[in-house]
Amino acid sequence: MDDRYFDMYPSFERLSGFMARTSTRTFFNDGHSQAALTDRIFYSLNISRNHVAWPVQVHSGTVDYTRDPGAVFKCDGLVTDREDLFLLIRTADCIPLFLGDKESGLKAMVHAGWRGIYNGIAENAVLLMKKKGSCPENICAVFGPAICEACYEVGEEVAVLFPDHNRKQGTKFLLNLKSALNQQLNDAGLKSENILLTNSCTVCQRERYVSYRLNKTDERLISIIGYFL
Numbered sequence: 001m002d003d004r005y006f007d008m009y010p011s012f013e014r015l016s017g018f019m020a021r022t023s024t025r026t027f028f029n030d031g032h033s034q035a036a037l038t039d040r041i042f043y044s045l046n047i048s049r050n051h052v053a054w055p056v057q058v059h060s061g062t063v064d065y066t067r068d069p070g071a072v073f074k075c076d077g078l079v080t081d082r083e084d085l086f087l088l089i090r091t092a093d094c095i096p097l098f099l100g101d102k103e104s105g106l107k108a109m110v111h112a113g114w115r116g117i118y119n120g121i122a123e124n125a126v127l128l129m130k131k132k133g134s135c136p137e138n139i140c141a142v143f144g145p146a147i148c149e150a151c152y153e154v155g156e157e158v159a160v161l162f163p164d165h166n167r168k169q170g171t172k173f174l175l176n177l178k179s180a181l182n183q184q185l186n187d188a189g190l191k192s193e194n195i196l197l198t199n200s201c202t203v204c205q206r207e208r209y210v211s212y213r214l215n216k217t218d219e220r221l222i223s224i225i226g227y228f229l
């Protein structure tokens, strides 16, 4: 499939050794419903559903370890060292965070919104990878498309939770989720050159992505990490 259908992360793939993709709006433009989307994506990527695990996301800071396909409840990130298992998350404005470590063979897929980041979701993912055998300095990260600072107005009650990552604009606050997540990964021991930031914004680039902020949509982008078939 071409890059109209998926965001690809070649630098991350080279550094981590893992395949990483995020679907775009093109699937919906082609007439696929959210319900049909995952099957269509699995088909496009030649992935069997029996080789995919996903968290039933609840905007928590919880990350779980799995070696089994299927749903994992009450968490927002998954870590695995099973080579033939793909990990999947759904987002619309929150950050899809891919983590991979070529040395240990561990990978993670994380749904990072403000609640998750505030609850330490990236740190929790790195700690779990460390517990399973990764050295943080070997872990690579890439951020998928997410709402940018200029588009992300929040109330003061959210802004105060991220004192280093917001700025006041009139009576509102703008929250920089990506810088908050970047700092958490740095603090967790990742090398800054191993954290790959992308500029894609789900609101600025509304014709390519989907944004819950913008239109309260049920549609979600799907991010997948796995191996090269």
Ligand SMILES: [Zn+2]
Pocket (backbone or CB within 6 Å): 147, 148, 149, 150, 151, 201, 202, 203, 204, 205
């Ligand atoms: Zn934006």
